Amino acid sequence: MKIKITIGTFVLIFLLLSKSVLSQCTYTTAVPYIENFNTVSVTGQLPSCWAISSFGSCFTFTAPQGSNSAARTGNQFAAFTNSVGSHYFYTNGVYLNRCVNYSVSVWYLGDINGSTNFSNLSILLGNSQSSVGLSSIASTSAAVIAPTYSNLSSTFTVATSGIYYFAIKATSNGSVGANYLSWDDFSVEAPASLNISPINIAITPSIVCPGSSATVSANGIQSFTWNNGANTNSFVISPTVTSTYSVSGTNTINGCIYASRTASIFVPIPSFSINPSSTSLCVGTSVSLLAFGTNSFVWSTGISGAIVNISPTISTTYSAIGYNQFGCTSTRTVQVIVWPLPLIVAVPSNTLICAGDEVTLTVIGANTYSWSSTLNSQTGIGNPIIKQMNLGENLTIYGTDLNGCTGRVNANLIISQCAGLNEKTLEKRLYVFPNPCSDYLNLIGLNNSTSIEMYDLKGQLVYTNNTNERRLTIDLKNFDKGLYVLQIVSGDEKVERRIIVE
Helix, strand or coil, X not given: CCCCCCHHHHHHHHHHHHCCCXXXXXXXXXXXXXXXXXXXXXXXXXXXXXXXXXXXXXXXECCCCECCECCCCCCCEEEEECCCEEEEEECCEEEECCCCCEEEEEEEECXXXXXXXXXXXXXXXXXXXXXXXXXXXXECCCECCCCCCEEEEEEECCCCCEEEEEEEEEEECCCCCCCEEEEEEEEEECCXXXXXXXXXXXXXXXXXXXXXXXXXXXXXXXXXEECCCCCCXXXXXXXCCCEEEEEEEEECCCCEEEEEEEEEEEXXXXXXXXXXXXXXXXXXXXXXXXXXXXXXXXXXXXXXXXXXXXXCCCCEEEEEEEECCCCCEEEEEEEEEEECCCCCEEEECCCEEECCCEEEEEEECCCEEEEEECCCCCEEECCCEEEECCCCCCEEEEEECCCCCEEEEEXXXXXXXXXXHHHCCHHHHCEEECCCECCEEEEECCCCCEEEEEECCCCCEEEEEEECCCEEEEECCCCCCEEEEEEEEECCEEEEEEEEEC
């Protein structure tokens, strides 16, 4: 036996399945709310507490219906049929809060031929499951052409917290075209902050050099609270470093207090360094100063460029101004210490020296010493300097101190043939050292055939010697401490010295 199901029978079944599809019920949900119809188990069934405006024009399906009518995700979806007029799906109640910026979205699909019999697909919001008093949130313009699934979305706020109902509306002119306008995956969501602020904040200019000014301003609200304590919509700043400014406030129109917005001003301070080849030098030498890390440099010496060579005579602090690509500047300094050259003093055993005699020079003023002859290439190191001198010869003496600086001095020695009267120069040539002494006593500048005697304070002879050498060392290790008289006799010359033995 065949059973014939009429439209009336289908409507009755639809009513039984969907329960009161045209009457409002009390089921509500909260945001985020996503309806993909996965609870629909049979054709025509609506999600809990949903409603439609008319039978025959609004359906749900659990399988594709041909003519490009199918679900976007899963198997279930909703659709408008090609029935003349405007028709509505109404959601269950959704609780919405004032001062929150919500987003709403729905995906829709027409036939593959680009038919134009459907138009004005809209998402609307109201206080009941009714077409009365609805406000449009998002809408397509004119014909709805969607050979593939397309998205309709927008954002909105509500003036008062409470329960609201969304309506998905479409209009059909009933002409030949798409049999269905399918739709799926309806969603209502709140952005992550739950409070998208209408505040706009700007800084002009957004890049300044230290000490320059910029204007910070905001709009979109009527009262302002800035993180720097300002409470006006704009103010002028002169930051010295990159800074961030934030503002929050109240919109007096709807009374909403909005989360803060921030903006930053970039203060590009040039960062660079000065690398000297040395931070100290001796008078008469030079060092190089190298600046690096930014675009260009000007030195306190007036020279431009990354490198400057200096030869200061006193300790000096040098500075460089660095410029970056924004024209901003910063300054770095470096101190260069200048060490004076050591003052070298060379004390000769005598200043009038016979050619061929040895001279002893005791040098002071530095740490280490060397010398060179002005007559030949002979050189030497150490202190004292003992050198047999030639006629016309002199010595240049070099002394280096603990800072590595080297000074020089000429010995200014007088070298003579010592003929005639000049031979009687024992007093001038004789050099006795050290005095006071302890272990030994040196005699330099003696003549040939010289007699040396030493007496203590009692007049007793404690030492005697005759020598033809120019130089003599007396051992004093066994001498008592005290004052002695040294007599040196050469020919008709006699020289006395007081010697202290310690």
